[in-house]
Amino acid sequence: MKFLIPYSRILILLALCALISFFSPHFLQTSNIINILRQAAILNILGVGMTIVIITGGIDLSNGAVLALSSCIAAILLKDAGLPMPIGIIAALIIGCCCGLINGAMVAKVAIPPFVITYAMMFFTRGLAFLFLQGKIIYGFTPEFRFIGTGYLFGVPMPIIISAMVTIIFIFIQKYTPFGSEIYAVGADEEASMLSGIRTKSVVIRVYILSGILSALAGIVYMSRLNASEPVIGEAFPLDAIAAVLIGGTPLSGGEGGVGGTVIGALVITIIINAMNLLGISSLLQTFVLGALIIIMISVQSHSRRLFSLPSIFSANRNGAGS
Amino acid sequence: MIPRYKMATFLVAIFMIFGLMLSVATDPVLAAGKYKMIFIVKSLDNPFWDRMRAGAEKAGKDLDIDIKTLAPIKPYNVEEQLRFMEDGITQKVDAICVVPADSKGIVPGIEKANKAGIPVVTPNSRAYGGKVATWTGAQNRDVGYDIAKYALGVLGGKGNVIILEGTPGNQTAIDRKKGFDDAIAEYPDIKVLASQTAKYSRVEGMRVMENLVQRFPKIDLVIACNDEMALGAVEALDAAGRLKETKITGFDANNDALKSISEGKMLATGDQRPDAQGYWGVVAAYCYLEGMPVPKDLYLPAPVIDQSNVKQHLK
Numbered sequence: 001m002k003f004l005i006p007y008s009r010i011l012i013l014l015a016l017c018a019l020i021s022f023f024s025p026h027f028l029q030t031s032n033i034i035n036i037l038r039q040a041a042i043l044n045i046l047g048v049g050m051t052i053v054i055i056t057g058g059i060d061l062s063n064g065a066v067l068a069l070s071s072c073i074a075a076i077l078l079k080d081a082g083l084p085m086p087i088g089i090i091a092a093l094i095i096g097c098c099c100g101l102i103n104g105a106m107v108a109k110v111a112i113p114p115f116v117i118t119y120a121m122m123f124f125t126r127g128l129a130f131l132f133l134q135g136k137i138i139y140g141f142t143p144e145f146r147f148i149g150t151g152y153l154f155g156v157p158m159p160i161i162i163s164a165m166v167t168i169i170f171i172f173i174q175k176y177t178p179f180g181s182e183i184y185a186v187g188a189d190e191e192a193s194m195l196s197g198i199r200t201k202s203v204v205i206r207v208y209i210l211s212g213i214l215s216a217l218a219g220i221v222y223m224s225r226l227n228a229s230e231p232v233i234g235e236a237f238p239l240d241a242i243a244a245v246l247i248g249g250t251p252l253s254g255g256e257g258g259v260g261g262t263v264i265g266a267l268v269i270t271i272i273i274n275a276m277n278l279l280g281i282s283s284l285l286q287t288f289v290l291g292a293l294i295i296i297m298i299s300v301q302s303h304s305r306r307l308f309s310l311p312s313i314f315s316a317n318r319n320g321a322g323s
Numbered sequence: 324m325i326p327r328y329k330m331a332t333f334l335v336a337i338f339m340i341f342g343l344m345l346s347v348a349t350d351p352v353l354a355a356g357k358y359k360m361i362f363i364v365k366s367l368d369n370p371f372w373d374r375m376r377a378g379a380e381k382a383g384k385d386l387d388i389d390i391k392t393l394a395p396i397k398p399y400n401v402e403e404q405l406r407f408m409e410d411g412i413t414q415k416v417d418a419i420c421v422v423p424a425d426s427k428g429i430v431p432g433i434e435k436a437n438k439a440g441i442p443v444v445t446p447n448s449r450a451y452g453g454k455v456a457t458w459t460g461a462q463n464r465d466v467g468y469d470i471a472k473y474a475l476g477v478l479g480g481k482g483n484v485i486i487l488e489g490t491p492g493n494q495t496a497i498d499r500k501k502g503f504d505d506a507i508a509e510y511p512d513i514k515v516l517a518s519q520t521a522k523y524s525r526v527e528g529m530r531v532m533e534n535l536v537q538r539f540p541k542i543d544l545v546i547a548c549n550d551e552m553a554l555g556a557v558e559a560l561d562a563a564g565r566l567k568e569t570k571i572t573g574f575d576a577n578n579d580a581l582k583s584i585s586e587g588k589m590l591a592t593g594d595q596r597p598d599a600q601g602y603w604g605v606v607a608a609y610c611y612l613e614g615m616p617v618p619k620d621l622y623l624p625a626p627v628i629d630q631s632n633v634k635q636h637l638k
Binding site for chain 1: 370398538
């Protein structure tokens with residue numbers, strides 16, 4: 001059984017797909033698979049940012065609101081001010097970066113718990129988005145801008161390409177760069193990592209900045225896809241992203257897990273919603289079904305990890321220090 | 324290295340300044356009018372509420388009433404609305420206009436206002452309890468019926484239809500769907516392929532439609548409970564290259580939807596004139612305070628807008 005553990009997430013995904021395709025013949029059509037990948041792209045981009053934050057033992061509840069703020073400002077610059085596309089995109093990414101910087105600085109330098117500061121940040125940025133748009137919705141962008149969300153490159157939709165690139169870059173960072181291993185070290189035991197010469201505060205700040213930038217990137221893809229920008233978008237995203245991370249096998253306690261699993265987590269959530277639409281499950285039942293399935297997935301994940309994972313020095317340390 | 328506490332004070336100060344700027348920017352300065360009222364809408368996420376707010380504020384200006392419009396931060400959150408009502412009662416406002424985000428959930432607030440002797444008017448959506456002076460609005464069911472009837476007529480009474488429902492449990496969602504269902508029931512050759520919620524949101528409308536497009540190869544008409552979902556469906560069908568063969572109707576006559584109708588992307592929408600609902604709501608409260616009799620229900624007509632008359636409504 002043990003050799004199956006690294007693949008447990010993929011097995012869950014395959015089992016889910018098999019189950020759904022049994023009930024709906026439309027599920028495994030190529031067009032629907034592309035549809036699912038495209039819908040999962042944005043959640044995946046946010047999930048990647050959330051994963052690295054959670055690995056350091058933090059959490060980022062502000063990603064949906066940062067997404068809203070950066071996309072609203074990009075929309076104002078592109079549509080109302082008529083500026084060229086790169087300026088709008090860069091402005092959005094800078095805003096995401098700044099929000100992440102504030103989050104990270106508050107966590108690392110002022111020692112405010114991540115939950116608290118990112119929760120506050122969520123209201124702060126969402127409020128600014130409302131203020132900038134004054135309850136309006138900006139609608140209708142240029143075809144060039146819409147290419148980001150609706151275009152195809154070599155027959156593959158752009159959101160899927162962007163999301164895949166983000167995932168590959170972050171898997172690379174996580175596996176092959178010193179920063180990648182520092183993220184894990186900080187999450188496993190911050191004090192020990194500091195003593196061993198890691199600049200832990202800098203690591204934490206950089207992680208939140210990356211999460212902020214990814215939120216902004218997701219925001220751009222999002223508004224390009226939707227052809228509109230509104231201050232309320234992405235309200236449920238922080239929790240969706242956290243669910244994707246947890247289903248993907250990265251525990252909230254930090255120090256383990258990884259970006260690869262989150263991709264599967266994002267896919268699982270998107271597939272469940274897609275299947276409920278395809279199967280025509282009653283509107284009243286949908287939220288309940290989604291919640292119930294997420295609980296089951298996460299229980300399976302954490303149970304299998306506890307049963308089969310090898311005892312590691314890090315987790316032993318953390319348990320000792322945490323109690 | 325800046326000491327930690329200084330850093331903290333600095334950052335807190337920045338936040339406070341921003342907060343102050345926000346409150347100054349959003350809080351209209353109240354002049355002393357004859358009456359003081361609060362006007363509570365459901366959310367800020369839909370231009371519909373902005374139009375209603377504008378109507379209410381215009382009435383306030385015309386009748387010399389101080390009106391403070393309030394909206395929950397979390398859209399459609401009845402708890403926040405209750406808090407606004409309680410605050411209004413402690414501030415001893417003369418009347419409360421509230422658009423209940425939840426027809427049952429708002430009742431305790433109305434009862435409290437009744438106890439304090441403050442009249443309550445509910446524009447747009449009804450409350451299921453307490454003493455309400457007046458309800459003003461369009462009959463959601465009737466407008467829904469009119470829109471669906473019009474669209475089904477365009478189809479020639481034959482075809483495959485998808486309904487995008489509003490937020491489950493929401494009164495307007497239930498009434499509008501009832502209107503759709505009643506119209507559809509008159510056409511035996513209309514087949515309802517699916518009826519699913521997209522929670523009144525454009526994003527959800529797009530997502531649900533993207534998924535339904537996978538399952539149904541031929542969709543003739545999408546009837547949405549509001550414009551936001553309809554516009555999401557437009558994007559989804561456009562991306563699938565099926566916008567030409569599918570007609571879409573909305574509800575509310577938001578600017579984007581009107582634009583969409585004039586471009587031929589959407590078929591029709593219904594204009595409830597939220598500004599009129601807000602205006603009449605304030606007028607009703609005013610009349611009540613002046614000791615005049617007011618009707619229990621104040622129905623406002625709501626026309627169906629299609630390509631033939633969209634020009635008059637486009638701003």
